[in-house]
Amino acid sequence: MKYKINYWYLAIAILCVVGLILRLINLDFLVLWVDEYVHVDRARFFPQEALFTNDNNGILYTMFVIPFFKIFSVNEFWARFPSVILGVFSIPLLFMFCKKYFNQTVGFIAAILLTFSVYHVFWSRIARNYAIFLFFFLLFAYFLGETLNVLHNYNKSGKKWQDFFMAKPKTLIITAVVFIAALLSHQLAFLVIYAIGFYHLVFFIVKLFKKNSKLWSINTIIALLFLIFCVVTFVPVIQKPISTTLSLLMPSHIVAWVLPNFERLKELWGSNRFDIFFLYFNIMKESFQWLYILAGTGFIIAFYRFKRSGIFLFSIFIPLMFLMSFIFREPALPRYFIYLFPYFLIAIAISFNEIYVLITCRSKIKFLNKFVWIVVVASVFFFAPIKESFALVNQKEYGQVVSKTFSHWYFPDWKTPLTKTQKHIQKEDIILSTFTPYTDFYSGKKSIQLRQKYYDTEEHKYLYFSPDTTFDNAKSLEAVMHLHKKHNRGWLFADYYFQNVMTDPAVRNYIVQNWDFHYDLSNQYIKVFNWDNSNLQKKTGTMLEVLSPDNPGTEYLSFNLPQINNLNIVFEIDAEGVRFNNELIIEINQNILPVLLSHTYSQKEVGKRQIFLTDVPSKFLISNGENKIRLFYNTNLMKKPKKAMIAVYNLTFKVKM
Numbered sequence: 001m002k003y004k005i006n007y008w009y010l011a012i013a014i015l016c017v018v019g020l021i022l023r024l025i026n027l028d029f030l031v032l033w034v035d036e037y038v039h040v041d042r043a044r045f046f047p048q049e050a051l052f053t054n055d056n057n058g059i060l061y062t063m064f065v066i067p068f069f070k071i072f073s074v075n076e077f078w079a080r081f082p083s084v085i086l087g088v089f090s091i092p093l094l095f096m097f098c099k100k101y102f103n104q105t106v107g108f109i110a111a112i113l114l115t116f117s118v119y120h121v122f123w124s125r126i127a128r129n130y131a132i133f134l135f136f137f138l139l140f141a142y143f144l145g146e147t148l149n150v151l152h153n154y155n156k157s158g159k160k161w162q163d164f165f166m167a168k169p170k171t172l173i174i175t176a177v178v179f180i181a182a183l184l185s186h187q188l189a190f191l192v193i194y195a196i197g198f199y200h201l202v203f204f205i206v207k208l209f210k211k212n213s214k215l216w217s218i219n220t221i222i223a224l225l226f227l228i229f230c231v232v233t234f235v236p237v238i239q240k241p242i243s244t245t246l247s248l249l250m251p252s253h254i255v256a257w258v259l260p261n262f263e264r265l266k267e268l269w270g271s272n273r274f275d276i277f278f279l280y281f282n283i284m285k286e287s288f289q290w291l292y293i294l295a296g297t298g299f300i301i302a303f304y305r306f307k308r309s310g311i312f313l314f315s316i317f318i319p320l321m322f323l324m325s326f327i328f329r330e331p332a333l334p335r336y337f338i339y340l341f342p343y344f345l346i347a348i349a350i351s352f353n354e355i356y357v358l359i360t361c362r363s364k365i366k367f368l369n370k371f372v373w374i375v376v377v378a379s380v381f382f383f384a385p386i387k388e389s390f391a392l393v394n395q396k397e398y399g400q401v402v403s404k405t406f407s408h409w410y411f412p413d414w415k416t417p418l419t420k421t422q423k424h425i426q427k428e429d430i431i432l433s434t435f436t437p438y439t440d441f442y443s444g445k446k447s448i449q450l451r452q453k454y455y456d457t458e459e460h461k462y463l464y465f466s467p468d469t470t471f472d473n474a475k476s477l478e479a480v481m482h483l484h485k486k487h488n489r490g491w492l493f494a495d496y497y498f499q500n501v502m503t504d505p506a507v508r509n510y511i512v513q514n515w516d517f518h519y520d521l522s523n524q525y526i527k528v529f530n531w532d533n534s535n536l537q538k539k540t541g542t543m544l545e546v547l548s549p550d551n552p553g554t555e556y557l558s559f560n561l562p563q564i565n566n567l568n569i570v571f572e573i574d575a576e577g578v579r580f581n582n583e584l585i586i587e588i589n590q591n592i593l594p595v596l597l598s599h600t601y602s603q604k605e606v607g608k609r610q611i612f613l614t615d616v617p618s619k620f621l622i623s624n625g626e627n628k629i630r631l632f633y634n635t636n637l638m639k640k641p642k643k644a645m646i647a648v649y650n651l652t653f654k655v656k657m
Contacts, residue, residue: 008104012095012111019091019115023084023124025393028077030401030411036079036127037437039065044074058129060136060184065127079127087124087131090138091115094342097142098349101150101309102302105356105373109349109380114342116384118392119287119406123338125393130338133185137339140182140192141316143175148199150312188336190258191320191328197226199315234327236262260327269326276332277325283337284344286405291348291383298347301354317343334406352376398525399550410550412495412525414438420521421491421528430483430490432474434497448483450474450492452504462501477506484514484531492529512544517647519576519609524548524645541574541649545631547584548645553632557651563623569616573631574650576609583637584612584646588629591620609649615656 032040039058042051043065052059064082072078091111098107114120124131145151182189204223232238243259284292299317302310317340324336356376360369392402398413418439425431431447433439439447452475453462465475469482483490492511497503511529521528527546545554561569571586573595578584584595595612621627631648 008095008099008108011108012092015111015115016088016091020084020088022115022121022389022393023087025390026396027080027084027125028075029396030076030398031413031415031438032076032079032441033126033128033409033411034435034437035409037441038062039127039129040074040079040441041437043069043079058133058185060181061127061129061132064132076127080125083124083127083131086135087120090120090131090135090342093135093138093142094345097138097342098346100142101145101312102306102346102350103353106346106349106353109352109377110342110345112377112380112384113288113345113348116386116389117287117341117345118385118388118402119283119334120338120341121389121392122402122406123335128335129185130335133182133189134338134342136178136182136185137189137192138342140175140178140189143171143178144192144196145309145312146171147175148196148312150308152308182339186339188324188328188339191323192316193229194226194319194323195316197222197229198319199312201226202311202315233259265327265329273326276329279332279334280321280325280337280340282405283334283341286403288348288383288385292344294351295344295347298350298354302347302350305350305354305357313343313346316340317347333408352380413523414493414495414526415442416523417493417521417526417528418442421493421518424521424530425491426489428487428489430472430487432483432490432492434494434503438495439493447493448472448474450480450494450507451497451502452476452507453502464504474507477504477510480507480510484533488533490531492527494527494529495525498527513542517544517649519645519647522546522645522647523643524550543648543650545648546645547631547633547648549633549635551633552635554630554648556628556630558626558628559653560626561621561623568618568656569621570654570656571614571616572650572652572654573612573614573648574609575612575646575648577607577644577646578610578612579607579644580637582634583644584648585632585634586614586616586629587632588616588620589622589627593620594634616653 039062042049042062046062046066051062061082064086065079068078068081091114094114095104095107095111098104098110120131120134123134179189179192182192200219200222203219207220232242284295299310299314302313304310306313320340324332324340356373359372363369395401398411400410419442422443425443425445431439431443431445432450433447434450436447436449439445451465453464455461456463467476467478469479472483472486473479474483492515498508515529515531518528518530524546527544547554571593573584573586575584575595578595578597581596582594586593586595593614593616595614597606598610598612629651631651633644633646
């Protein structure tokens with residue numbers, strides 16, 4: 001007996017191989033991103049330290065990482081490998097879901113789009129719980145459809161809108177287990193309650209308008225229970241006592257996930273009512289050029305072409321998209337859309353399938369039908385972002401590696417500064433870091449976190465830590481000064497947290513003015529400081545601004561001038577890293593002045609720390625008033641170093657006589 005090749009499965013297998021290669025290329029190039037340590041640190045210290053923590057969102061992914069760390073090695077590749085595997089497994093799972101509830105053509109087209117989606121490729125290469133969340137939520141939806149009896153054979157029975165809840169115990173158990181896996185991947189899985197309720201509500205409404213329909217059924221009961229649940233959840237007068245009761249039974253942050261805070265929502269709706277909706281909508285819009293338009297028509301076509309399956313698809317996507325956009329708005333980031341992304345792709349695939357059906361609806365010529373099918377599928381490959389996906393994984397630069405539409409975060413290069421500094425760090429040195437997991441992971445030494453503020457999720461604002469110098473910490477100016485005095489030598493590795501609200505400006509000024517900044521050990525992302533109480537020589541100036549193509553401009557600085565009577569002002573700029581004329585620019589009162597290299601310096605001294613003199617015409621200045629000045633890196637410069645970085649240590653002005 002000859003084995004018959006299933007060409008559908010063969011095609012999906014090829015997509016999986018391509019998808020795997022695409023997701024493995026340069027997987028370990030980028031240093032671990034901030035949130036990846038949520039899983040990495042728990043996995044690498046298991047079982048010595050607790051697996052469960054307050055911030056361990058997506059504990060299931062951590063459990064997937066542990067065996068790879070124990071069997072192979074603790075590094076970026078194995079931390080991200082489970083995400084790659086589950087991202088690739090989502091491709092055949094999406095095909096099987098569509099094959100079951102729609103058809104194989106819909107499944108194949110959706111699988112193509114998922115394989116080459118830049119959004120999915122990116123999140124399948126990160127050691128976070130988003131690829132795993134997509135996988136288990138899609139798997140849950142697969143079995144949920146059976147539990148809801150979505151595939152009730154209305155064609156054979158002749159009862160198109162008959163609805164009942166009929167699932168085998170085995171199916172119920174599998175559905176429940178997979179739901180737990182989805183919930184352990186991300187708490188947003190709980191929103192499926194609204195999808196199930198909405199699905200039954202649609203059929204209940206249909207019954208109301210359908211003659212000779214049996215009104216009472218399990219469908220009606222679930223629909224009414226869903227309406228009661230919505231009243232309890234969304235009517236503030238009723239919700240308040242429920243919220244108080246639940247707070248006694250479970251942690252407050254869990255209650256906050258389930259029950260919306262209407263006082264907070266009122267604040268958000270006042271100024272940026274549609275911002276979150278467009279945050280998620282733009283993911284769809286940017287993913288496949290204009291194909292997002294086909295998604296809208298796909299949801300409509302699904303109602304007509306696939307009946308119950310269309311309602312099931314609509315119920316999963318639309319209510320949850322609405323709730324995330326307008327009700328459960330916090331936190332709101334592009335990655336939270338990941339579990340709804342497959343249903344958006346299915347809607348696009350349904351539109352492509354409909355194009356094929358409309359062209360070949362009355363054709364009995366097999367060759368013509370196959371030709372049309374090939375043209376339709378080829379057009380999907382044409383519009384799929386294949387080139388963009390391979391460009392993403394082949395690039396070897398740090399920073400914003402993917403569009404902000406798909407991720408707001410960027411990747412700083414911690415590895416290079418920490419590697420360079422290793423030979424300078426002595427055994428007794430104390431290490432501080434604005435984000436300790438990076439420093440601990442790449443240096444192998446325990447560090448102290450430098451932050452003076454934290455975000456209070458209940459008050460929705462940043463608060464200062466209480467000062468305490470009874471133990472080594474960097475949570476206040478007093479504590480930082482105490483560390484400086486107590487320890488003879490120390491190091492600080494500072495990323496963007498050093499410049500943002502988490503760091504007290506007084507602490508930042510103290511460090512800049514009292515510790516040495518190491519230009520040669522730093523890069524455009526990480527600043528390296530150190531102090532040595534036995535060496536009183538200090539190279540750093542009164543300020544520190546690090547400029548680069550990724551971080552081109554400083555904040556505006558203000559200064560007042562007396563009556564200058566048409567005298568020119570000379571700015572003295574103490575800077576390091578300037579290699580070309582016009583690379584550093586001064587903007588004063590919206591007038592642009594280039595900083596030029598001095599001919600008195602030799603070629604070997606170019607890029608070294610120097611004092612640059614720049615004349616400022618009096619017409620650019622405001623006498624007896626406030627002047628605004630800022631420095632910025634000239635990103636329009638045609639010729640610039642590959643890893644350009646300029647450090648400005650001081651800025652003074654003198655009257656030119």
